[in-house]
Amino acid sequence: MTHEPRVPDDRADIAMEVCALRRVYKLKRGLFRAPGDIVAVDNVSLRLHRGETLGLVGESGCGKSTLAKMLLGLVEPSAGNVLVDGQEVDPRRRRALARHIQPVFQDPYSSLNPRRTVAEIVGVPLRLHAAGSAAEQRAKVREMLDLVGMPERTHGQYPSQLSGGQRQRVAIARALVLRPDILICDEPTSALDVSVQAQILNLLLDLKAEFGLTYLFISHDLAVVEHLVDRVAVMHRGAIVELGTREQIFARPAHAYTRTLLASALTPEPGLGLPEIALA
Amino acid sequence: MVNHLLDVKNLRVDLPTERGTLHAVRGVDFHVERGEMLCLVGESGCGKSMTSLALMGLLPRKATRRADHLRFDGVDLQGLSEREMAALRGARMAMIFQEPMTSLNPSYTLGDQLCEALHAHRKASASQARDRAVYLLERAGVPQAAERLRQYPHQLSGGLRQRVMIAMALMCEPDLIIADEPTTALDVTIQAQILRLIRELQREFGTAVVFITHDLGVVSRIADRVAVMYAGEVVETAPVAQLFAQPAHPYTRGLLGCIPVRGKTLPGSRLPSIPGVVPSLVGAVQGCAFANRCAQAQPACTQTPPNVSLNAQHAVRCVAALPDRAVVEAAA
Numbered sequence: 001m002t003h004e005p006r007v008p009d010d011r012a013d014i015a016m017e018v019c020a021l022r023r024v025y026k027l028k029r030g031l032f033r034a035p036g037d038i039v040a041v042d043n044v045s046l047r048l049h050r051g052e053t054l055g056l057v058g059e060s061g062c063g064k065s066t067l068a069k070m071l072l073g074l075v076e077p078s079a080g081n082v083l084v085d086g087q088e089v090d091p092r093r094r095r096a097l098a099r100h101i102q103p104v105f106q107d108p109y110s111s112l113n114p115r116r117t118v119a120e121i122v123g124v125p126l127r128l129h130a131a132g133s134a135a136e137q138r139a140k141v142r143e144m145l146d147l148v149g150m151p152e153r154t155h156g157q158y159p160s161q162l163s164g165g166q167r168q169r170v171a172i173a174r175a176l177v178l179r180p181d182i183l184i185c186d187e188p189t190s191a192l193d194v195s196v197q198a199q200i201l202n203l204l205l206d207l208k209a210e211f212g213l214t215y216l217f218i219s220h221d222l223a224v225v226e227h228l229v230d231r232v233a234v235m236h237r238g239a240i241v242e243l244g245t246r247e248q249i250f251a252r253p254a255h256a257y258t259r260t261l262l263a264s265a266l267t268p269e270p271g272l273g274l275p276e277i278a279l280a
Numbered sequence: 281m282v283n284h285l286l287d288v289k290n291l292r293v294d295l296p297t298e299r300g301t302l303h304a305v306r307g308v309d310f311h312v313e314r315g316e317m318l319c320l321v322g323e324s325g326c327g328k329s330m331t332s333l334a335l336m337g338l339l340p341r342k343a344t345r346r347a348d349h350l351r352f353d354g355v356d357l358q359g360l361s362e363r364e365m366a367a368l369r370g371a372r373m374a375m376i377f378q379e380p381m382t383s384l385n386p387s388y389t390l391g392d393q394l395c396e397a398l399h400a401h402r403k404a405s406a407s408q409a410r411d412r413a414v415y416l417l418e419r420a421g422v423p424q425a426a427e428r429l430r431q432y433p434h435q436l437s438g439g440l441r442q443r444v445m446i447a448m449a450l451m452c453e454p455d456l457i458i459a460d461e462p463t464t465a466l467d468v469t470i471q472a473q474i475l476r477l478i479r480e481l482q483r484e485f486g487t488a489v490v491f492i493t494h495d496l497g498v499v500s501r502i503a504d505r506v507a508v509m510y511a512g513e514v515v516e517t518a519p520v521a522q523l524f525a526q527p528a529h530p531y532t533r534g535l536l537g538c539i540p541v542r543g544k545t546l547p548g549s550r551l552p553s554i555p556g557v558v559p560s561l562v563g564a565v566q567g568c569a570f571a572n573r574c575a576q577a578q579p580a581c582t583q584t585p586p587n588v589s590l591n592a593q594h595a596v597r598c599v600a601a602l603p604d605r606a607v608v609e610a611a612a
Contacts, residue, residue, distance in 0.1 A: 059467035059468065059469065060467055163557050165557070193323035193324055193494065194323065194494070194496070194535060194538045194539060195323065195534060195535060195538050195553060195554035196553075196557075197538065198538040198539075198551040198552065198553035198554075199553045201551055202550045202551055202553060205548065205550065220467070220468060222468075223497075223539060223540050223541070223542070224540065226540065226542060226547060227540035227545060227547050227548070227551070228547075228548070246547065250542070260469055261468065261469065263472075264468040264469040264471065264472040265468060265497070266468075266471075266472065266475075266495070266497035266498050266500070266501050267497055267500075267541060267542065268496045268497045268499070268500040268524065268536065268539055268541065269500055269501075269524075269541075270500040270501070270503075270520045270521045270523075270524045270525075271521065272500075272501060273501060274472055274475050274476040274479060274501050274502065275472050275476075276476070277469050277472045277473050277476075
């Protein structure tokens with residue numbers, strides 16, 4: 001019996017990859033001015049390793065949400081491609097993509113249908129993908145809601161009857177019910193109070209350990225990013241200006257913009273005062 | 281008696297709702313010294329915004345406001361007519377809101393809006409008003425201030441709009457500015473600039489500021505003193521360094537524990553969190569409102585908690601903070 005030499009196959013380690021991704025929005029500026037282009041995402045290449053949490057940080061308008069939408073197949077790239085498990089993603093086949101990759105958005109108020117109960121909301125992906133019999137689907141929904149800490153009595157309630165933290169738990173249950181490998185979390189705790197934020201972050205950590213999930217975690221809150229991620233990508237004006245391990249980015253930031261961003265983060269340390277940030 | 285600029289005693293705000301009366305503010309006591317920065321910190325629904333609106337006389341019409349007193353520079357605001365209150369607002373007390381786009385009028389130029397406050401409250405010629413507007417816009421870090429006077433709010437970025445709001449609040453040199461989450465809608469780099477600006481101008485003009493926020497990071501960097509609010513009450517008051525070094529109320533300790541801090545929190549570890557949710561403030565609240573989420577709850581917590589003075593500046597509304605030597609104020 002011969003052992004085949006194991007070729008280190010780093011391809012197998014990559015859950016998702018984007019190459020030279022670009023998105024341009026055409027801008028109409030009225031009758032007498034020439035139309036212009038806004039480059040929301042400019043030539044971004046990223047790899048998401050299996051089982052890692054990659055943080056994506058940057059300020060509003062830097063293109064991080066547009067990038068996330070392209071990963072989810074919700075926005076079509078102007079150029080470049082998205083690969084999941086080494087396969088190029090066809091933007092016309094979003095349903096196939098949804099089995100691998102699911103979103104959790106910032107505002108659970110607007111991302112949950114107000115006319116459906118909690119159990120119905122979480123069951124929708126299963127119905128769309130015709131995953132099992134009705135009884136099996138109900139069992140899966142119950143199991144998932146249990147996992148995210150939604151007690152039985154809330155399953156028949158409507159989103160308006162839930163607290164912000166509970167709504168986000170429902171959004172997470174819906175994202176996970178098809179058992180995807182990758183979760184794109186776009187500011188998942190920004191709309192929540194700090195005491196609730198900690199509960200949701202703990203839940204995301206638990207679920208990751210339970211299902212071996214890969215996270216892309218988008219946030220402007222650097223303290224939360226530092227706590228949660230393995231690597232960080234810093235985005236500025238549509239481009240990734242720095243990419244590194246948590247250690248590298250937070251302890252030894254190389255790019256001037258990363259340093260400005262870190263200096264602006266107001267950690268709860270009285271006596272430090274306010275940083276001096278030059279007018280942009 | 282010490283003459284505080286603002287002295288609030290037993291402020292209560294009630295709002296009628298379909299489900300019954302909502303007790304949004306339930307007996308709030310605090311004071312503000314001249315020239316100091318007091319941060320009112322708490323989570324959504326704790327009554328911090330209602331408290332500020334009650335002070336400015338800007339509560340929704342259905343709301344009722346009661347207090348033992350609401351003294352501003354020795355005068356009880358409760359005794360003032362609507363006209364007298366309007367004369368005070370903008371002149372001696374000004375307000376900065378979270379979203380400057382909704383507080384600026386889209387159909388008037390910045391110059392009109394800046395000068396309006398001065399014309400309403402002071403005898404000032406058009407050119408005097410204009411000069412002051414330009415001066416304050418420059419002080420607030422607005423580039424090309426003179427040209428900006430002809431611009432409309434939509435022509436400015438969010439950060440610039442908030443600078444304009446700050447300049448507007450300072451037009452009549454008020455004694456007190458109430459700033460309600462003024463940097464929450466801004467990016468972190470802009471937030472740091474705006475906070476620095478507020479702090480600098482506050483010191484330069486000797487203005488007292490009540491700064492309302494949910495962000496303990498912001499509080500730690502700008503406050504002189506802090507009042508922590510929970511469920512319509514002030515549960516702890518202390519100078520900023522003391523509050524962060526020796527938080528005495530279980531809620532304050534819980535809040536501080538929830539935030540990951542570099543060098544203290546192990547990355548990827550479970551964060552401490554406060555179990556449960558904020559109680560409904562519709563109807564009466566018996567005893568301590570935090571008791572059902574508190575790890576240190578004891579039978580005595582079903583009674584109204586005492587306000588315990590730990591020292592001259594540090595007070596906490598919690599029965600667990602009651603050592604024998606503490607001076608106990610009679611619980612109302």
